[in-house]
Amino acid sequence: MNRMLRTAALMLVPALALLPSASASASVFVQCPGDTDGDAIIDHPDPDHPHAKCMHLAAGDGYAWMADGSELYVFGFHDVTGVPPEHVMMAGMLAGQVPAPTITLDEGDELYLTVTNVGMVVRSDLNDPHTVHFHGFPNAASVFDGVPDASLAVNMMSSYTYYYHVVVPGTFMYHCHVEATEHMQMGMLGNLYVRPRQNRLPDGTDLNGFTHHTGNKYVFNDGDGSTRYDVEFPIQLGSFDAYFHVMDETFQPPPFAALHDDYALINGRGYPDTVNPNPLPPSATTGRVSQQTSSLITVDQGQRLLLRISNLNVTRFYTVRTSGLPLLVVGIDAKPLRGPTGVTEYYTTHSLTTGGGQAIDAIIDTTGVPKGTYFLYTSNLNYLSNSQEDFGGMMTEIIVQ
């Protein structure tokens, strides 16, 4: 039955694809200064917007692999930056990625983020709009905040361009806010972080006794080098309720009251898929690759490793811990752990507890750490599982080499 539904739904793809060309040019509409052909790539930089950065996301549906070999129907965003407008619908449909494409920004950027709603192909009855909520964006304006109740949400086959003047560095996240309980449970969840201006200081700049060198990277404009790191990994904690996804796939009302997640994930994968360095194989249903983000963490002995932890599950709190690697917490929610008068509140721990919508920046200094494989895993131990498979879940490996 399930397979038949999928097949029937997929037959709709060519029909849908014909529509944009038939309905004039207003559908896919990228706004990006310096882009001359509508593909969200800056062709001739606009001198009025030297720090413009453009990105184009298609919002739709797709499938994702769970680590026990089952596939779940998902909603997702797909990166269509660089795709000519006339090909965006085909490129974006059934290509929703889990997690959503990572957005990396520099402090001072102007982000023009276009979202095109390519429709949920499998749910031919579902004409939901979509949004992007830049979670944690400071001094947000409601028009670009992505809350459908408080603003506008883009309908199928149309585009909406969000504008963000990015002035605060740190770890944020983004997600669709339409029918938030449903669209987030269904997977429209992305990593997003902003690198600080301090990274771009002239070589040799003195930071209160710490000497900055070109190439140094910091979590924040810390003024003392205390948040310097060498390598960084976004770690999105999440979890899915397979029953909810099956109900959604099969045209049933979302079972909100029965929500109970049974696949615990890091960056949209359960262990051991988390340590697969490559994208996961194409979906058996759609042939599309939807899980690009590996969580295999490798670091050279002596390097400082930054984990940008964010939690976007919708049902519970998770604690993750490290085996043998102390975590120095330097920031939460895109703010350095410092009080209003500058009192530093960094602390060292082996466990981090977050609920949905929380972020933590933690640095692991591998100086003197024996080479080998370490684990980042949930201490909610029942979630070291992939649904009925007594193995896996919210875990990945940190290899010190």
Next chain:
Amino acid sequence: MNEQITRLPAVVIAVVAAGLLSVTLVADVPAAEARINGLSGATTFNFTAKADHLSTGEGSVLLFWGIANGNGRAQYTAPTLILNQGDSVTIALTNELPVATSLVFPGQTHVSASGGTAGLLTREAAANGGTVTYTFLADHPGTYLYHSGTNPEIQVDMGLVGAIIVRPTGFDPLNPTAYGPPDTAYDNEVLYLMTEMDPRLHALVESQGVAALESTDYLSNPEPNYWFLNGRNAPDTMAGDGVAYLPVQPYSCMPMMHPGDKLLMRNIGGGKDLHPFHTHGNHFRLFAKDGRLLRTSDAAPISDLATYEYTHKAIPGETFDFIFEWTGEQLGWDIYGTGPGFHHTCTPDASGFDLVTKEYCPDHGKPIPVQLPPDFEVAIGSHWGGSPYLGHTAQMPPGAAGLNPMGGFTYMWHSHQERDMVNNDVFPGGMMTMLMVVAPGTHIH
């Protein structure tokens, strides 16, 4: 996709628009206008514990046990006590419930109970008419809760929980502070008493009595499917205080502010679950927990261990206080609009803000950098004012929007554990409400 709730929150009529199509920016309204509703000016209270029925956000009805002030109807949540530091408080409790009950006051000192019968945590009022009297000293400012001390695993879910606010010594209503120090000063304040209910438990108590719970696992395996702010589920959270259609749920939960205002949030984990509490719009400065300032020592002049967060891990039994501010600083475009019909001036102070309107002057006159899609390409939110500019509205298609006649910027403040944003099986609802930032000069009450 699910059925959208179309009942109109009464906040539409609780606010006054300051001109719909073009707002002239005028002086900010003086401080101290939006206050928490509750019982203030008294230190002696005569409470009655009794049963009643409340209305959930999607229109269901639940039996609850609540506290009535005097001989009135029970209410959920229990009356908010607004006290002054140093008050000696007396609460005489009469119990009309079919079970013994009591009250405990975590965070207060010199708590004593007299009368009634001996209980586990405190003295109790016997079922069906028993009485007991509690006294305590409110010797510390801050945000606290009180709740049943008798089978709290049942009675708090049934509804016996309320908030206590203690004003600091020297409190000046025209220049209010939460705790006394200058960094706890605020213009507006809002209470978020977060609770949840397991509807199975309420139905069973109503049909078979509380003893029937003994043969269930409702306590060891709770399934709360209603989540409340100040005793209401969204969208009722956004209705005004004391609206007639919520006779036993008198407390609104809809913060409002102007750009540049300091909004004090008093948040209480009144239930049994953790909730990640998220503010859209900006970070907040969290400066106190459990009625104590976050500081290196009592000699520190301000809360120097305050943290800045956009989502807080709200813990059951814990209270926390934060200050939220919003100006639109550095958005990169003029939030009051540009061109004909949007004339306004901006005179920067040393920090770049207009002293009167709190506009961020370096962005003054910069047009919004993108064009919005036409109406037919978007779904229009009920709290959308029709314009991206603060204090402005614009014509929208028939039936669209309607809950934002003053053209405010609306931000969802909610549990980011999004399953808490549902009323049983109906989205949206639950532990969710909206902050509305309104243009300078717009009246708030």
